[in-house]
Structures are given as structure tokens and as C-alpha cells.
Amino acid sequence: MSEKTKKISLIGLILMIFTSTFGFANTTVAYDQMGYGSIIWYVVAALLFFLPSSLMFAEYGAAFKDAKGGIYSWLKESVGEKIAFIGTFIWLSAWIVWMVSTASKVWIPLSSLLFGADKTQTWGVFGLTSTEVIGLLGIAWIILVTVFASHGMDKIAEVANIGGTFVMVLSGLFIVLSIVVWIGNKGAIAEPIHASSFITSPNPSFQSPIAIISFVVYAIFAYGGLESMSGVIDSIDKPEKTFPMGCVISMILITVLYSLMILMWGISTNWHSVLGGHEVNLGNISYILMNNLGIQMGNALGTSHRTALLIGNVLTRFTGLSMFLAYCGSFFVVIYSPVKSFIMGSNPELWPERLTKINEHGIPANAMQVQAIVVCMIIFLVAFGGNAAQKFYQILTNMANVTTSAPYLFLVGAFPAFKKRQDIERPFEIYKSHFWTNLIVIVVWLVLALGIIFTCLQPILEHDYQTAFWTIFGPVFFGGVAWIFYDVDVSRHKHKAEK
Numbered sequence: 001m002s003e004k005t006k007k008i009s010l011i012g013l014i015l016m017i018f019t020s021t022f023g024f025a026n027t028t029v030a031y032d033q034m035g036y037g038s039i040i041w042y043v044v045a046a047l048l049f050f051l052p053s054s055l056m057f058a059e060y061g062a063a064f065k066d067a068k069g070g071i072y073s074w075l076k077e078s079v080g081e082k083i084a085f086i087g088t089f090i091w092l093s094a095w096i097v098w099m100v101s102t103a104s105k106v107w108i109p110l111s112s113l114l115f116g117a118d119k120t121q122t123w124g125v126f127g128l129t130s131t132e133v134i135g136l137l138g139i140a141w142i143i144l145v146t147v148f149a150s151h152g153m154d155k156i157a158e159v160a161n162i163g164g165t166f167v168m169v170l171s172g173l174f175i176v177l178s179i180v181v182w183i184g185n186k187g188a189i190a191e192p193i194h195a196s197s198f199i200t201s202p203n204p205s206f207q208s209p210i211a212i213i214s215f216v217v218y219a220i221f222a223y224g225g226l227e228s229m230s231g232v233i234d235s236i237d238k239p240e241k242t243f244p245m246g247c248v249i250s251m252i253l254i255t256v257l258y259s260l261m262i263l264m265w266g267i268s269t270n271w272h273s274v275l276g277g278h279e280v281n282l283g284n285i286s287y288i289l290m291n292n293l294g295i296q297m298g299n300a301l302g303t304s305h306r307t308a309l310l311i312g313n314v315l316t317r318f319t320g321l322s323m324f325l326a327y328c329g330s331f332f333v334v335i336y337s338p339v340k341s342f343i344m345g346s347n348p349e350l351w352p353e354r355l356t357k358i359n360e361h362g363i364p365a366n367a368m369q370v371q372a373i374v375v376c377m378i379i380f381l382v383a384f385g386g387n388a389a390q391k392f393y394q395i396l397t398n399m400a401n402v403t404t405s406a407p408y409l410f411l412v413g414a415f416p417a418f419k420k421r422q423d424i425e426r427p428f429e430i431y432k433s434h435f436w437t438n439l440i441v442i443v444v445w446l447v448l449a450l451g452i453i454f455t456c457l458q459p460i461l462e463h464d465y466q467t468a469f470w471t472i473f474g475p476v477f478f479g480g481v482a483w484i485f486y487d488v489d490v491s492r493h494k495h496k497a498e499k
Contacts, residue, residue: 007237008157013229013246014253015164016157019329021225022254024170024322027261028286030222032275033206034215036197039262041212045219046255048447052440053408054251055430056415057227058244062428063418065239069345070230070337075410076345078418085350086482087410088342093478094403095228095338096371099331100378103138106327108284112320116313117291118284135383139376145331146372152361153235156332163329170322171257174290177297177315178264184300191266202271214458216451217405222258224404225330226250227411228337240427265289268296290319335368343367350489402452403474412444 008016030038060074067073071091075084111119123130149156182189191197206212226247233239269275274292275285294315298308343364348356359365416438418424419431431437452475459468 006154006157008232008235008242009237010242010246012157012161013236013242014250015168016160016232016329016333017226017229017246017250018164018167018254019160019326020228020333021223021250022167022171022257023222024167024174024261024319024326025286026222027258027265028289029282030218030258030262031265031269031271031289032280032282032285033203033218034201034212035191035203035271036193036263036266037199037201037206037212038215038219039259040198041215041219042222042258042262045216045223045447046258049220049408049444050223050255051251052444053412054226054247056412057230058247058428059426059430060411060415060418061230061233061243061247062240063424063426065233065243065427067345068234068340070233070341071227071407071411072341072345074230074418075414077424078414078421081347082486083410083414085346085486086479087407087414088338088345089482089485090403090410090475090479091227091407092338092342092371093474094407095334096375096378097403097474099142099334099375100138100382102327102330103141103375103379104134104383106141106324106331107134107137108287109320109323109327112284112287113317113324114320116316118287120284132383135379138379138383141331142335142372142375142379145328145335146368149332149336150359150361150363150365150368152363153232153336156336157232157235159332160329163326163332166322166325167329170319170326171261173318174261174293175264177293178267181293181297181300182267184297184302189267190270190296193266203275210454210458210461214451214454216447217402217455220405220408220448220451223254224408225334227407228334230337230341232333232337244428268293286323287316287319291316335371336363339367339371340364350486402455402471403478405448405452406475406479408448409445412441412448415441 030042034041060071064073064077067077069076070088072084072088075087107120107123108118111117120134121130123133125133128136148159201207201212206215229243229246233243236242269289269292274288280288291312294312295308298305298311303311340363343351343356355367355370356364357366415431419434419437431440456468456472459465459471
């Protein structure tokens with residue numbers, strides 16, 4: 001990488017973390033699935049996963065500040081090459097699944113920006129269904145982002161910063177307008193709060209104990225993504241100080257924002273009247289709720305119905321713009337950081353020389369192109385699988401939740417081994433007690449494992465075996481591929497050395 005490349009500042013890092021970790025849509029999905037009852041699970045996920053794991057990642061990053069392999073280097077230096085290879089491969093696969101899911105969803109905010117509503121379900125042309133058209137557009141999107149991201153870390157950071165800025169602006173706008181609605185309605189809220197509101201769900205699909213517990217994985221997914229910053233540590237200014245500080249500040253802000261925003265959706269949105277219809281799915285819910293917020297604000301301020309509808313339309317379009325830019329920022333980080341960590345962290349002898357080649361911008365462009373081919377193939381297979389739009393998004397969400405959560409089992413599980421090493425300089429250290437470190441690791445690891453098990457179990461109990469397959473498919477398949485590939489390649493190199 002060029003010496004003239006500008007280093008990432010603390011503010012830039014926080015914006016990048018917000019782009020890859022905080023999701024405005026996570027608050028709307030949580031409110032849709034559990035109402036106020038989602039808050040307790042988001043708090044539990046923060047206390048038992050996000051807060052302790054963020055501090056672990058901060059320690060990893062500060063200790064391995066010069067490592068170019070991101071979490072691959074973290075795992076390799078803690079528990080060895082093989083586990084690092086398998087864990088990082090699953091992590092890479094998790095983000096591949098995320099790209100599959102989001103490359104299809106990214107057209108919803110663009111539609112909302114251009115038309116003021118989600119029109120993607122009507123995009124059937126040339127005999128293709130809307131789901132198939134969106135899939136083809138997703139393939140084009142992956143190719144476009146891969147080409148632009150190959151032009152250097154500066155470009156990636158700039159796009160990520162824009163995305164993070166608009167996410168913050170959108171969240172701030174939502175909070176301010178919700179307060180305006182609350183004041184305009186003289187303290188009345190659309191969704192009444194009762195004693196049971198914070199422990200039960202208005203959604204009939206989330207009534208059983210197993211369904212409620214499985215929601216923990218949805219909450220964990222809302223906090224996922226911080227570890228993706230491991231791939232840019234070598235581009236951060238004074239990483240031993242800036243990285244842990246950025247992690248801690250972002251951790252506090254994101255934890256508070258999620259719970260506060262879920263609570264504030266109840267000011268403008270009555271669950272049964274707004275979210276009870278079949279036209280709402282996980283892809284368009286954010287635009288429906290923001291449109292409703294605009295209408296409710298107009299009503300609260302005493303405007304005409306036409307003006308209220310106009311306000312709703314403007315908010316829908318602005319949400320579309322903000323979400324589209326947020327997706328852009330996320331994609332530019334995720335399409336680069338995981339594959340860069342995997343390729344530059346692993347033994348180069350495991351790969352063809354062409355795959356490990358770095359271009360003139362310091363980017364593993366060839367590896368990113370192979371990644372793009374894999375993502376495009378999966379998008380094509382899922383899009384042409386014959387599922388209706390709502391089912392399509394649900395399957396992709398389940399794949400992303402479990403596959404994204406699984407790699408944390410490796411990162412959290414390796415932390416005690418990392419702490420045992422006495423030969424590492426630790427510029428940032430929170431976990432100093434051996435007993436409390438092991439206890440926290442056990443608790444966090446069990447929370448992750450139980451959440452994954454329950455999410456896999458729920459569709460099986462409901463005899464929805466197709467959803468169950470896609471839920472389990474990600475971590476099991478990619479973990480198996482990594483294990484076999486590593487063993488075969490190591491044996492091949494050992495055989496060559498003996499000759």
C-alpha cells in the first residue's frame with residue numbers, strides 16, 4: 001500500500017463501525033417481531049454478548065495492531081493455524097451470506113428513494129418474477145462494488161464514512177420527529193405500554209418459548225460486524241489507542257440507540273393497525289414505518305391529510321437515500337475486509353499465487369473477484385428457487401443470523417488462550433482477572449451457542465424443513481469445506497516436502 005495513503009482517524013473509525021455494525025432496519029425488524037418485548041432481548045444481547053465481546057476485540061486489535069490478517073491473525077496467534085483457518089473461513093462465509101441477502105435488499109431503498117414506496121415486488125419483466133429480477137440486479141451490484149473497491153482503501157473509507165454519517169443523521173432525525181409527534185399528541189403514544197408489553201410479543205409468530213428465545217440470535221445479529229474492522233487495523237492512525245477507543249465509544253452509542261429507538265417506534269406506530277398486514281416484510285418494513293411516522297407527525301401538528309401524506313412520502317424517500325448509502329458503505333467494507341484478512345492472514349502456500357497477489361492499490365483484487373463469483377452464484381440459485389418475496393427474505397435473514405453468529409464461537413472461545421500468552425505487549429487491557437475472564441467467556445459462548453441451537457430448532461418443530469435447511473446450511477457447509485481443504489492442502493505440501 002502506498003505510503004501516501006491517508007490513515008483512518010478515530011471519527012472515521014467510529015463512522016466505519018456504525019456503517020458495518022449499526023443497522024437502522026434492525027430496530028424496525030425488532031419492533032415488528034417482538035414489539036416492546038424486543039428491548040429486553042437487545043439489552044440481554046448487549047450485556048451478555050456485545051459489551052464483553054467488544055472489549056475482547058479491542059484487546060485483540062490493540063495487541064495485534066500490526067497484523068494484516070485481521071481475525072485470522074488473532075486466532076492463529078491464540079489457538080493455532082488450523083482453527084484460525086476454519087474459523088475465519090466460516091466468518092468469511094458469514095459475510096458472503098450477508099452480501100447475498102443485502103445485494104437483493106439494496107434495491108428496496110433505491111425504489112423508495114425514486115418512487116416514494118417499495119415497488120420492487122412489481123418489478124417483473126420479460127417473463128421473470130420480481131424476485132428473479134431483484135436477484136439479477138443483486139448480481140450486477142456485487143460486480144460494481146467489487147470493481148470500485150479494488151481501487152484502494154481510501155475509496156473504501158470514504159464511502160464507508162458517507163454511509164455512517166447518513167445512518168447517524170437518519171437515526172437522529174427519527175428521534176427528533178418522534179419527540180415532535182409525542183409532544184403534538186400531548187404525551188399519547190400509538191402503541192400503549194402495559195406491564196406485560198416488555199415481556200410479550202404482539203406478533204403471533206413469536207409466542208412460543210422457543211420462538212422468543214431464538215430472537216436472541218436476531219438481537220445478536222443486530223450487534224454483529226465490529227470484528228470486520230479487524231481487517232483495516234493496519235490502515236488506522238495509532239491503532240493501539242484508536243482501535244480500542246473507537247470500539248468502546250461505538251459500543252456505548254449503539255447499545256443505547258437500539259433500545260431507545262425500539263421504544264420510540266411505539267410513539268407513532270400501533271403494531272396491529274400498521275404491521276398486521278401481509279404487505280409488510282423484513283425488506284420494506286423500515287420504509288413503511290418511516291412513512292407512517294411522517295403521516296402521524298402531520299396529524300399531530302394539525303396539517304391536512306394531503307400534507308401529512310406528503311411528509312410521509314418525503315421521509316420514505318430520505319430513508320431510502322440514507323439506507324442506500326448505508327448499504328454502500330457496508331458493502332465497501334465487507335467486500336474487502338473479510339477476504340483480505342483471510343488471504344493475507346493465512347499461509348500463502350495454501351493458495352494459488354494469483355489469488356494472493358496484491359494490486360497497485362494494496363488490495364487483493366483477484367481474491368475479491370473470486371469472492372464476487374461465489375456470491376453471484378449463490379444469489380442466482382436462491383433468487384430462482386421459486387419462493388415468494390416474504391419467504392425469500394426470511395430465508396436469507398435466517399441464513400445471515402446463524403452464519404454470522406457462528407464465527408464468534410471461535411473468537412470468544414480463543415480469548416482465554418490469547419490471555420495466557422505472556423510474550424504479547426498489551427496497550428489496552430480490561431480483562432485482568434483469570435477467574436472473571438474465563439467466567440465471562442463461558443457465559444458469552446453459551447449465549448451464542450444456545451441462540452444458534454434454538455434458531456435452528458424452531459423451523460424443524462414447525463415442520464418448515466426448507467427454512468431449517470437454509471438456517472443450518474451456512475456454518476455447517478462452509479466449516480466442513482474449510483476443514484477438508486486445510487487438511488488436504490497441508491497433506492499435499494507435507495508430501496511435497498518429503499520428496
